[in-house]
Amino acid sequence: MSSTATPAGATTPDHFPPEIVTMLATARAEIDRHLNSGGRCVLCGEPFPCTRSRLADLALGAP
Numbered sequence: 436m437s438s439t440a441t442p443a444g445a446t447t448p449d450h451f452p453p454e455i456v457t458m459l460a461t462a463r464a465e466i467d468r469h470l471n472s473g474g475r476c477v478l479c480g481e482p483f484p485c486t487r488s489r490l491a492d493l494a495l496g497a498p
């Protein structure tokens with residue numbers, strides 16, 4: 436048995452299905468692109484947090 440202890444916060448999705456890995460990567464990219472600028476999303480123009488960034492937050496399990 437090999438010990439593969441993962442520190443909390445590290446993202447090592449080796450044991451996740453590819454669909455989940457892709458979804459998480461997409462969510463991460465969305466969060467990077469949908470940014471708050473004076474209370475609005477720079478990409479959608481919606482009041483921040485915009486729908487897309489909130490969905491991405493959910494996907495990543497953000498608080």
Ligand SMILES: [Zn+2]
Pocket residue numbers: 469470476477478479480481485486487488
């Ligand atoms: Zn947005």
